[in-house]
Amino acid sequence: MFLFIKQSLTQFRFLTVSARPSVPGYSFRKSWSNEEDLMLREARVKYGRSWRVIALSFPGRTPSACSSRFARLTNDPKPIHGRSLAWTEEETNLLREKVAEYGSRWKFLASSHFPNRAPTQLANHWTVKGNPRRRLGTWLPEEETRLFDAIQNDKLTSQAVAQRVGTRNAWQCWYKYHNITQSKKKGPFTHEEDKAILDAFKLHPRAWRFIASEVSKVTGVKRVPGQCRYRYERDLDPRVVKVPWTAEEDKILVDAYNHHGSRLSTIPQFLPNYRGWLRIQERIRILKGRGVIESLNSEDES
Structure with a gap:
């Protein structure tokens, strides 16, 4: 009886789904x-x-x-939000006119002047194409001067800064200022930076975050902790021997590498001079490029 009921329910469920x-x-x-x-x-x-x-x-x-x-x-005011309609030149001009009149009140503009556009669509189109101050390409020196004058001399909002610059929108101004002031510096270290690293290392050895911040305070140039560590351990560490590698050292390095692999914490103890793990890593890369390690491996196997 239960089996009959189960089969009947299954058939009923199948017919219901099929009829939909x-x-x-x-x-x-x-x-x-x-x-x-x-x-x-x-x-x-x-x-x-x-x-x-x-x-x-x-x-x-x-x-x-x-x-x-x-x-x-x-022009249904409540379409399904999916693929948006292409913007016409008339809509873009109307958006510029209304933003100049009411500002970036996207909800108000969408409800009163753009019934078929969402507020986010207005904001995105204004950022990409609508803003007449948006200029593409490399920043000119006079643009950078106006940007720093607007930011440093007055406590202005991002929109006000963009108005002072005149040729860029608020996002472009913020991004440019961030790249100039906050991004890390690239290129060789100066003597002033090297001295700042050594002085900070004496106060807090191997505290690379503190060392990087001290370098930024002293020199006014931002260096990240990884850069400071690389510079110290490769070039500024007084224990590092910087003379050219000898044939004996190369032989010891290749034997240690063949036996221990790329364990840079183990290989330095076999070398007669302290080279530092960064210089050892560089030397292994050079010997691999020359085929020295592979040739010695083949000789050992024979």
């Missing part, structure tokens, strides 16, 4: 005909915003496609 109309998960890219547009308007009046029901009358059309098409036909 299917809605396509994707839309064919084909143009809408005039007949379809007329049917869409009639279905919208009949079924309201039930786009899944409306899509059943249009084979190959998804609910989102029907909603987007109706938005294009009637």
Whole structure:
């Protein structure tokens, strides 16, 4: 009896699922005909915003496609937020005019002047194309001068700084200032930087974050902890021997590498001079490029 009930329920569930109309998960890219547009308007009046029901009358059309098409036909203020409509030149000019009048009040502008656009769409289009002050390309020296004058002389908002610069938007001004003042410096270390690293190392040995901050305070140039550590352990450490490598050292280095692999914490103890792990790593790379390590391996195997 229970088996019969279970089978009956299974059959009923199968019939229920099979009888349910299917809605396509994707839309064919084909143009809408005039007949379809007329049917869409009639279905919208009949079924309201039930786009899944409306899509059943249009084979190959998804609910989102029907909603987007109706938005294009009637400027429906509440389309499905998906693929946005292409901006026209008239809309861009209207956006510039209204931003100049009301500022960046995107919600107000979307509700009062752009009923078919979301506030985020207005903000994104303004940033990418609408802002007339947005200039592309390399910054000119006079632009950088106006940027630093606006930031350092007055406590202004980002929008006010952009107005002072005149040729860039707020995002471009912030990004440029951040790159100049906060990003790490690249290139060789100066004598002033080397002295700052050594002085800071005496106070807090191997505290690379503290050392990097002290270098920035003394020199006014930002160096990250990894740069300071690399500079000290390769060039400034007084224990490091910087004379050219001898043939004996190369032989010891290759034997140690063949026996211990790339364990840079173990290999230095076999060398007669202190080279530091960075210089050892560089020497191993050079010997690999010359084929010395592989040739010695082949000789040992023979």
